[in-house]
Amino acid sequence: MKIKEILSHLEAKFPLYLQEDFDNSGIQCGDKEQEVTGVLVCFDPSPEVLEEAKEKGANLIISHHPLVFTGLKKIEPVDRIGRIIFKAIENKQVMYAMHTNMDSAAGGGNDLFAQKLGLTNCEVLSPKDSLYQKVIFFIPENESAPLKNALFAIGCGCIGRYDHCSYQMTGFGSFRPLQGAQPHTGQVNNMELIEEERVEMIFPANLQRRVIDTIYKYHLYEEPAFDIVKLENKERKAGLGRVGFLPQAMDALQFLEYVKKQMDVNLIRYSGNMDKKIKKVAVCGGGGSSLIQVALRSGADAYVTGDIKYHDFYTPEERMMIADIGHFEGEHFIREIIYNEIKGNFITFATSLSTVEKLKIYNI
Ligand SMILES: [Zn+2]
Incomplete structure:
Protein backbone atom coordinates (compact mmCIF):
# COMPACT_ATOMS: atom_id res chain seq x y z
CA MET A 1 0.00 0.00 0.00
CA HIS A 99 -2.68 20.34 12.95
CA THR A 100 -5.58 22.81 12.78
CA ASN A 101 -7.50 20.57 10.36
CA MET A 102 -7.48 18.02 13.20
CA ASP A 103 -8.46 20.70 15.73
CA SER A 104 -11.41 21.87 13.65
CA ALA A 105 -12.86 18.68 12.18
CA ALA A 106 -15.77 16.80 13.69
CA GLY A 107 -14.29 13.94 15.71
CA GLY A 108 -11.00 15.84 16.08
CA GLY A 109 -9.07 17.29 18.99
CA ASN A 110 -11.59 19.81 20.26
CA ASP A 111 -14.43 17.32 20.18
CA LEU A 112 -12.36 14.93 22.27
CA PHE A 113 -11.42 17.76 24.67
CA ALA A 114 -15.13 18.56 25.22
CA GLN A 115 -15.87 14.88 25.59
CA LYS A 116 -13.20 14.50 28.27
CA LEU A 117 -14.95 17.21 30.27
CA GLY A 118 -18.29 15.47 29.76
CA LEU A 119 -19.79 18.48 27.95
CA THR A 120 -23.18 17.93 26.36
CA ASN A 121 -25.12 19.81 23.67
CA CYS A 122 -21.79 20.92 22.23
CA GLU A 123 -21.45 23.43 19.45
CA VAL A 124 -18.44 24.72 17.59
CA LEU A 125 -17.13 27.77 19.42
CA SER A 126 -15.78 29.53 16.35
CA PRO A 127 -17.44 28.05 13.25
CA LYS A 128 -15.43 28.35 10.10
CA ASP A 129 -16.55 30.59 7.30
CA SER A 130 -18.02 28.64 4.45
CA LEU A 131 -15.52 26.31 2.89
CA TYR A 132 -17.79 25.73 -0.03
CA GLN A 133 -18.47 27.22 -3.40
CA LYS A 134 -21.23 26.41 -5.81
CA VAL A 135 -20.94 25.56 -9.47
CA ILE A 136 -23.90 26.24 -11.73
CA PHE A 137 -23.71 25.05 -15.30
CA PHE A 138 -26.05 25.14 -18.29
CA ILE A 139 -26.10 22.23 -20.70
CA PRO A 140 -28.52 20.82 -23.31
CA GLU A 141 -31.43 18.97 -21.79
CA ASN A 142 -30.84 15.26 -21.00
CA GLU A 143 -27.13 15.59 -21.70
CA SER A 144 -25.90 16.60 -18.27
CA ALA A 145 -25.15 13.13 -16.84
CA PRO A 146 -21.49 12.68 -17.94
CA LEU A 147 -20.48 16.10 -16.57
CA LYS A 148 -22.51 15.64 -13.39
CA ASN A 149 -20.94 12.24 -12.75
CA ALA A 150 -17.45 13.55 -13.44
CA LEU A 151 -18.03 16.34 -10.91
CA PHE A 152 -19.40 13.91 -8.33
CA ALA A 153 -16.33 11.72 -8.86
CA ILE A 154 -13.95 14.49 -7.85
CA GLY A 155 -15.92 15.31 -4.68
CA CYS A 156 -18.65 17.76 -5.71
CA GLY A 157 -22.14 17.46 -4.27
CA CYS A 158 -21.19 16.12 -0.82
CA ILE A 159 -23.21 17.48 2.10
CA GLY A 160 -22.56 15.80 5.45
CA ARG A 161 -23.46 12.14 5.09
CA TYR A 162 -24.94 12.62 1.62
CA ASP A 163 -23.21 12.58 -1.71
CA HIS A 164 -24.38 13.06 -5.32
CA CYS A 165 -26.36 16.13 -4.12
CA SER A 166 -27.41 18.47 -6.93
CA TYR A 167 -30.33 20.53 -8.06
CA GLN A 168 -31.50 20.94 -11.61
CA MET A 169 -34.21 22.66 -13.53
CA THR A 170 -35.02 23.14 -17.18
CA GLY A 171 -35.24 26.45 -19.00
CA PHE A 172 -34.25 28.10 -22.24
CA GLY A 173 -30.83 29.34 -23.18
CA SER A 174 -30.22 31.68 -26.10
CA PHE A 175 -27.09 32.30 -28.16
CA ARG A 176 -25.89 33.19 -31.63
CA PRO A 177 -22.77 31.48 -32.96
CA LEU A 178 -20.46 33.98 -34.67
CA GLN A 179 -18.15 33.47 -37.62
CA GLY A 180 -15.58 30.77 -36.89
CA ALA A 181 -17.61 29.19 -34.08
CA GLN A 182 -18.17 25.44 -34.00
CA PRO A 183 -21.40 25.19 -32.05
CA HIS A 184 -22.64 21.94 -30.55
CA THR A 185 -26.13 23.00 -31.62
CA GLY A 186 -27.25 25.58 -34.21
CA GLN A 187 -25.81 27.43 -37.19
CA VAL A 188 -23.39 30.31 -37.53
CA ASN A 189 -25.17 33.68 -37.53
CA ASN A 190 -28.52 32.12 -36.49
CA MET A 191 -30.18 33.03 -33.22
CA GLU A 192 -30.76 29.88 -31.18
CA LEU A 193 -33.13 29.21 -28.32
CA ILE A 194 -32.75 25.72 -26.89
CA GLU A 195 -33.90 23.81 -23.87
CA GLU A 196 -31.12 23.60 -21.32
CA GLU A 197 -30.68 22.16 -17.87
CA ARG A 198 -29.38 24.41 -15.14
CA VAL A 199 -27.48 22.17 -12.71
CA GLU A 200 -26.17 23.33 -9.31
CA MET A 201 -23.93 21.59 -6.82
CA ILE A 202 -21.62 22.62 -4.03
CA PHE A 203 -17.98 21.67 -3.62
CA PRO A 204 -15.12 22.41 -1.19
CA ALA A 205 -13.33 25.56 -2.30
CA ASN A 206 -10.02 23.76 -2.62
CA LEU A 207 -11.45 21.77 -5.55
CA GLN A 208 -12.09 24.86 -7.67
CA ARG A 209 -9.27 24.24 -10.12
CA ARG A 210 -10.35 20.63 -10.68
CA VAL A 211 -13.99 21.65 -11.07
CA ILE A 212 -13.09 24.11 -13.81
CA ASP A 213 -10.85 21.55 -15.55
CA THR A 214 -13.64 18.95 -15.37
CA ILE A 215 -16.16 21.36 -16.87
CA TYR A 216 -13.84 22.14 -19.77
CA LYS A 217 -13.27 18.43 -20.30
CA TYR A 218 -16.89 17.24 -20.17
CA HIS A 219 -19.08 20.19 -21.13
CA LEU A 220 -20.50 19.88 -24.63
CA TYR A 221 -20.28 23.50 -25.64
CA GLU A 222 -17.36 25.08 -27.39
CA GLU A 223 -17.66 27.78 -24.72
CA PRO A 224 -18.86 26.03 -21.57
CA ALA A 225 -21.58 28.01 -19.79
CA PHE A 226 -21.02 27.99 -16.05
CA ASP A 227 -20.79 30.16 -12.92
CA ILE A 228 -18.85 29.58 -9.74
CA VAL A 229 -20.12 31.46 -6.71
CA LYS A 230 -18.75 31.80 -3.19
CA LEU A 231 -21.11 30.78 -0.43
CA GLU A 232 -21.49 32.73 2.78
CA ASN A 233 -22.95 29.86 4.84
CA LYS A 234 -21.11 29.24 8.15
CA GLU A 235 -19.98 25.72 8.91
CA ARG A 236 -21.84 24.19 11.82
CA LYS A 237 -19.62 21.24 12.56
CA ALA A 238 -16.13 22.54 11.84
CA GLY A 239 -14.07 25.22 13.50
CA LEU A 240 -11.88 25.86 16.49
CA GLY A 241 -13.09 25.28 20.05
CA ARG A 242 -16.29 23.78 21.38
CA VAL A 243 -18.84 25.04 23.88
CA GLY A 244 -21.26 22.90 25.85
CA PHE A 245 -22.72 22.15 29.26
CA LEU A 246 -21.43 20.24 32.26
CA PRO A 247 -23.71 17.45 33.48
CA GLN A 248 -24.46 19.70 36.48
CA ALA A 249 -23.46 23.15 37.67
CA MET A 250 -20.34 23.22 39.86
CA ASP A 251 -18.73 25.67 42.25
CA ALA A 252 -15.70 27.34 40.71
CA LEU A 253 -13.18 25.48 42.86
CA GLN A 254 -14.99 22.19 42.38
CA PHE A 255 -14.88 22.80 38.62
CA LEU A 256 -11.12 23.38 38.65
CA GLU A 257 -10.58 20.14 40.57
CA TYR A 258 -12.84 18.39 38.06
CA VAL A 259 -10.80 19.75 35.13
CA LYS A 260 -7.58 18.61 36.80
CA LYS A 261 -8.95 15.11 37.17
CA GLN A 262 -10.56 14.80 33.75
CA MET A 263 -7.62 16.26 31.87
CA ASP A 264 -5.02 14.56 34.06
CA VAL A 265 -3.18 17.78 34.94
CA ASN A 266 -1.82 18.92 38.26
CA LEU A 267 -1.47 22.61 37.53
CA ILE A 268 -4.05 25.13 36.30
CA ARG A 269 -3.56 28.89 36.07
CA TYR A 270 -6.88 30.63 36.27
CA SER A 271 -8.69 33.91 36.74
CA GLY A 272 -12.31 34.74 37.41
CA ASN A 273 -14.97 35.22 40.00
CA MET A 274 -14.77 32.23 42.33
CA ASP A 275 -18.32 32.82 43.61
CA LYS A 276 -19.80 32.10 40.21
CA LYS A 277 -21.27 28.67 39.43
CA ILE A 278 -19.95 26.94 36.34
CA LYS A 279 -22.33 25.22 33.95
CA LYS A 280 -21.56 26.35 30.40
CA VAL A 281 -17.96 25.67 29.39
CA ALA A 282 -15.93 26.59 26.32
CA VAL A 283 -12.74 24.73 25.41
CA CYS A 284 -9.97 25.11 22.87
CA GLY A 285 -6.99 22.77 22.73
CA GLY A 286 -3.48 24.20 22.36
CA GLY A 287 -3.18 27.99 22.57
CA GLY A 288 -6.65 29.54 22.63
CA SER A 289 -6.14 33.15 23.67
CA SER A 290 -7.48 34.39 20.32
CA LEU A 291 -10.90 32.95 21.18
CA ILE A 292 -11.40 34.61 24.60
CA GLN A 293 -13.85 37.15 23.18
CA VAL A 294 -15.69 34.46 21.24
CA ALA A 295 -15.96 32.36 24.41
CA LEU A 296 -17.31 35.40 26.28
CA ARG A 297 -19.90 36.04 23.57
CA SER A 298 -20.99 32.40 23.74
CA GLY A 299 -22.07 33.00 27.33
CA ALA A 300 -19.62 30.45 28.74
CA ASP A 301 -19.06 30.54 32.51
CA ALA A 302 -15.55 29.15 32.00
CA TYR A 303 -13.07 28.87 29.16
CA VAL A 304 -10.51 26.07 29.37
CA THR A 305 -7.52 26.37 27.07
CA GLY A 306 -3.72 26.90 27.09
CA ASP A 307 -1.04 29.52 26.46
CA ILE A 308 -2.89 32.42 28.10
CA LYS A 309 -0.80 35.57 28.54
CA TYR A 310 -0.87 37.74 31.66
CA HIS A 311 -3.12 40.50 30.29
CA ASP A 312 -5.45 38.03 28.61
CA PHE A 313 -6.41 36.61 31.99
CA TYR A 314 -8.03 39.97 32.77
CA THR A 315 -9.97 40.34 29.50
CA PRO A 316 -13.24 38.83 30.73
CA GLU A 317 -13.33 41.16 33.79
CA GLU A 318 -14.57 38.29 35.95
CA ARG A 319 -17.58 37.61 33.72
CA MET A 320 -15.97 34.30 32.75
CA MET A 321 -13.37 32.09 34.36
CA ILE A 322 -10.27 31.42 32.27
CA ALA A 323 -8.47 28.18 33.09
CA ASP A 324 -5.08 27.62 31.44
CA ILE A 325 -4.22 23.93 31.63
CA GLY A 326 -1.23 24.21 29.25
CA HIS A 327 -0.80 23.86 25.51
CA PHE A 328 0.34 20.23 25.50
CA GLU A 329 -2.19 19.18 28.13
CA GLY A 330 -5.12 20.37 26.05
CA GLU A 331 -4.24 18.46 22.92
CA HIS A 332 -1.71 15.65 23.45
ZN1 LIG B 1 -0.61 22.93 19.53
Missing part, protein backbone atom coordinates in the same frame (compact mmCIF):
# COMPACT_ATOMS: atom_id res chain seq x y z
CA LYS A 2 1.25 3.46 -0.87
CA ILE A 3 1.63 6.19 1.73
CA LYS A 4 -0.67 8.42 -0.29
CA GLU A 5 -3.54 5.96 0.22
CA ILE A 6 -3.27 6.29 4.00
CA LEU A 7 -3.07 10.06 3.71
CA SER A 8 -6.14 10.26 1.50
CA HIS A 9 -8.06 8.18 4.06
CA LEU A 10 -7.03 10.61 6.81
CA GLU A 11 -7.81 13.64 4.66
CA ALA A 12 -11.31 12.36 3.91
CA LYS A 13 -12.03 12.56 7.63
CA PHE A 14 -9.81 15.50 8.57
CA PRO A 15 -9.70 17.52 5.33
CA LEU A 16 -6.74 19.79 4.79
CA TYR A 17 -9.06 22.61 3.71
CA LEU A 18 -10.19 22.86 7.33
CA GLN A 19 -6.80 24.17 8.38
CA GLU A 20 -6.37 27.80 9.38
CA ASP A 21 -4.76 30.22 6.94
CA PHE A 22 -1.57 30.46 9.02
CA ASP A 23 -1.15 26.71 9.20
CA ASN A 24 0.85 24.17 7.23
CA SER A 25 -0.88 20.85 7.80
CA GLY A 26 -0.18 18.07 5.31
CA ILE A 27 3.07 16.77 3.85
CA GLN A 28 6.16 18.38 5.35
CA CYS A 29 8.71 16.44 3.32
CA GLY A 30 9.12 13.09 1.57
CA ASP A 31 7.59 11.08 -1.25
CA LYS A 32 4.06 9.85 -0.63
CA GLU A 33 4.26 7.53 -3.66
CA GLN A 34 6.41 5.15 -1.58
CA GLU A 35 5.07 1.86 -0.25
CA VAL A 36 4.36 2.25 3.46
CA THR A 37 6.51 0.15 5.79
CA GLY A 38 4.97 1.39 9.06
CA VAL A 39 3.54 4.48 10.72
CA LEU A 40 4.73 6.32 13.81
CA VAL A 41 2.43 8.90 15.42
CA CYS A 42 3.89 11.70 17.54
CA PHE A 43 3.06 15.14 18.89
CA ASP A 44 6.08 17.17 17.73
CA PRO A 45 8.55 16.21 15.01
CA SER A 46 12.07 15.75 16.42
CA PRO A 47 15.34 13.94 15.60
CA GLU A 48 14.54 11.43 18.37
CA VAL A 49 11.20 10.58 16.77
CA LEU A 50 12.86 10.09 13.38
CA GLU A 51 15.35 7.70 14.96
CA GLU A 52 12.54 5.83 16.70
CA ALA A 53 10.67 5.51 13.40
CA LYS A 54 13.79 4.19 11.72
CA GLU A 55 14.28 1.57 14.43
CA LYS A 56 10.64 0.52 14.14
CA GLY A 57 10.85 0.37 10.35
CA ALA A 58 8.24 3.13 9.90
CA ASN A 59 8.60 5.42 6.89
CA LEU A 60 5.53 7.58 7.62
CA ILE A 61 5.74 9.90 10.61
CA ILE A 62 2.56 11.75 11.49
CA SER A 63 2.81 14.59 13.98
CA HIS A 64 0.24 17.02 15.33
CA HIS A 65 2.42 20.12 15.05
CA PRO A 66 3.90 20.80 11.62
CA LEU A 67 7.66 20.69 11.19
CA VAL A 68 7.60 23.56 8.70
CA PHE A 69 5.40 26.34 9.97
CA THR A 70 6.73 29.51 8.42
CA GLY A 71 8.16 29.80 4.93
CA LEU A 72 11.65 28.38 4.46
CA LYS A 73 14.03 30.12 2.12
CA LYS A 74 16.71 27.44 2.34
CA ILE A 75 17.19 24.01 3.81
CA GLU A 76 20.55 23.36 5.44
CA PRO A 77 21.44 21.03 8.29
CA VAL A 78 22.44 24.01 10.44
CA ASP A 79 19.25 24.48 12.41
CA ARG A 80 16.64 22.19 13.96
CA ILE A 81 14.21 22.16 11.03
CA GLY A 82 16.95 21.77 8.43
CA ARG A 83 18.55 18.89 10.34
CA ILE A 84 15.23 17.07 10.70
CA ILE A 85 14.41 17.47 7.00
CA PHE A 86 17.87 16.25 6.02
CA LYS A 87 17.55 13.25 8.31
CA ALA A 88 14.02 12.40 7.10
CA ILE A 89 15.08 12.50 3.46
CA GLU A 90 18.18 10.42 4.24
CA ASN A 91 15.94 7.86 5.98
CA LYS A 92 13.39 7.98 3.10
CA GLN A 93 10.75 8.99 5.63
CA VAL A 94 7.62 10.99 4.88
CA MET A 95 6.69 13.59 7.46
CA TYR A 96 3.07 14.64 7.66
CA ALA A 97 1.22 16.98 10.05
CA MET A 98 -2.41 17.02 11.18
CA PHE A 333 -4.58 13.15 23.14
CA ILE A 334 -4.83 14.02 19.44
CA ARG A 335 -2.12 11.39 18.98
CA GLU A 336 -4.59 8.72 20.04
CA ILE A 337 -7.18 9.94 17.53
CA ILE A 338 -4.65 9.61 14.69
CA TYR A 339 -3.36 6.28 15.97
CA ASN A 340 -6.84 4.78 16.35
CA GLU A 341 -7.93 6.04 12.94
CA ILE A 342 -5.02 4.29 11.21
CA LYS A 343 -4.93 1.19 13.41
CA GLY A 344 -8.69 0.70 13.04
CA ASN A 345 -8.63 0.90 9.26
CA PHE A 346 -5.30 -0.55 8.13
CA ILE A 347 -3.89 -3.86 9.26
CA THR A 348 -1.21 -4.61 6.71
CA PHE A 349 1.53 -2.57 8.43
CA ALA A 350 2.46 -1.66 11.99
CA THR A 351 1.23 1.60 13.51
CA SER A 352 2.62 2.82 16.82
CA LEU A 353 2.66 5.80 19.12
CA SER A 354 6.00 7.38 19.85
CA THR A 355 7.42 6.24 23.15
CA VAL A 356 10.56 8.37 23.09
CA GLU A 357 9.06 11.83 22.96
CA LYS A 358 8.28 13.50 26.22
CA LEU A 359 7.34 16.96 27.29
CA LYS A 360 10.52 18.92 27.87
CA ILE A 361 8.88 21.83 29.65
CA TYR A 362 8.84 21.34 33.39
CA ASN A 363 7.02 22.74 36.37
CA ILE A 364 8.89 23.16 39.63
